[in-house]
Amino acid sequence: MSLKLENISKGFGRKPLLNEVFLEIDNNEIVGLFGRNGTGKSTLLKIIFGLLKPDSGIILMDGKDFPCRKIIASGKIAFLPQDSFLPKNRKVREIIPLFFPNGNDQDKVFYAKGVADFCHKKIGDLSLGQLRYLEVLLIGNLQHPYLLLDEPFSMIEPVYKEYIQNFILTLKNSKGILLTDHYYLDVLKVSNRNLLLKDQGLLPIQNENDLITNRYLTKN
Numbered sequence: 001m002s003l004k005l006e007n008i009s010k011g012f013g014r015k016p017l018l019n020e021v022f023l024e025i026d027n028n029e030i031v032g033l034f035g036r037n038g039t040g041k042s043t044l045l046k047i048i049f050g051l052l053k054p055d056s057g058i059i060l061m062d063g064k065d066f067p068c069r070k071i072i073a074s075g076k077i078a079f080l081p082q083d084s085f086l087p088k089n090r091k092v093r094e095i096i097p098l099f100f101p102n103g104n105d106q107d108k109v110f111y112a113k114g115v116a117d118f119c120h121k122k123i124g125d126l127s128l129g130q131l132r133y134l135e136v137l138l139i140g141n142l143q144h145p146y147l148l149l150d151e152p153f154s155m156i157e158p159v160y161k162e163y164i165q166n167f168i169l170t171l172k173n174s175k176g177i178l179l180t181d182h183y184y185l186d187v188l189k190v191s192n193r194n195l196l197l198k199d200q201g202l203l204p205i206q207n208e209n210d211l212i213t214n215r216y217l218t219k220n
């Protein structure tokens with residue numbers, strides 16, 4: 001299975017963000033995506049998920065045209081948005097069955113490391129780390145072969161960050177994952193390869209030094 005973007009361009013008003021972007025993701029790799037604030041990382045993820053229509057260019061799934069309006073319903077791509085999306089007044093143990101009607105699938109979340117500690121709580125009473133971890137478990141355990149993660153590590157306490165990283169690593173051989181976060185060291189811990197969104201295009205990044213050369217990081 002392969003997901004391919006060809007010649008994707010997108011801008012808002014006069015501001016070009018993506019200019020003829022090419023990207024291919026296999027279904028057994030984790031791709032880290034870096035880029036300074038406002039360069040268009042979330043925009044790129046939203047295009048891949050079908051929430052935003054590119055100005056031009058195409059997306060291909062297994063070599064076939066994958067039109068924007070059909071992506072969400074296809075069940076091929078799951079997306080963790082940057083902002084939290086669960087209803088605050090519902091309990092964790094009520095939310096899990098809403099995502100997974102099947103008991104075995106529910107158990108993957110109920111019995112994931114650490115979930116028992118906050119299963120009885122309302123979403124609105126969870127810590128930021130517990131909430132983000134739960135969201136990653138819910139979206140990551142869906143059957144979709146591709147997973148887009150927009151800032152899973154931001155503002156998360158170390159324990160839950162580690163849980164999230166370990167969970168993402170368990171998906172490595174079964175999904176294609178595109179992961180963006182400014183916590184670049186956390187991304188580098190799980191990714192197989194990395195890209196930097198700069199000057200409206202994607203550059204391959206081998207290591208931290210490339211991030212310095214391309215002015216995403218400073219030398220100190």
Ligand SMILES: Nc1ncnc2c1ncn2[C@@H]1O[C@H](COP(=O)(O)OP(=O)(O)OP(=O)(O)O)[C@@H](O)[C@H]1O
Nearest residue numbers: 012013017035036037038039040041042043044182
């Ligand atoms: N729907 C929209 N309408 C107009 N402008 C938008 C829209 N969505 C995003 N933008 C603008 O496009 C630019 C890129 O936004 P985007 O959220 O994709 O950046 P990002 O690389 O994810 O940034 P960050 O690292 O801060 O999360 C920003 O300047 C943003 O204000």
